[in-house]
Amino acid sequence: xxxxxxxxxxxxxxxxxxxxxxxxxxxxxxxxxxxxxxxxxxxxxxxxxxxxxxxxxxxxxxxxxxxxxxxxxxxxxxxxxx
Numbered sequence: 001x002x003x004x005x006x007x008x009x010x011x012x013x014x015x016x017x018x019x020x021x022x023x024x025x026x027x028x029x030x031x032x033x034x035x036x037x038x039x040x041x042x043x044x045x046x047x048x049x050x051x052x053x054x055x056x057x058x059x060x061x062x063x064x065x066x067x068x069x070x071x072x073x074x075x076x077x078x079x080x081x082x
Contacts, residue, residue, distance in 0.1 A: 014043035021047050022074045024067055026055035048074060 021044050025032060041047050050070035055062035
């Protein structure tokens with residue numbers, strides 16, 4: 001399946017998500033645009049975005065420490081240790 005059909009399927013699925021969701025976004029990504037993030041945010045009211053400066057689309061490979069920090073901080077807030 002190719003865009004725009006894939007995009008439509010993704011957004012339809014996103015509208016059904018009811019839990020907090022994290023998007024870690026490389027600010028140098030040439031794949032995910034600011035308008036795409038805005039559209040995704042409309043579908044996912046619980047969306048949180050971590051913007052990572054100096055990272056491309058593969059954030060974990062480009063800025064591993066920043067990626068890990070964002071994910072751990074998100075999980076700590078939403079799934080605190082018992």
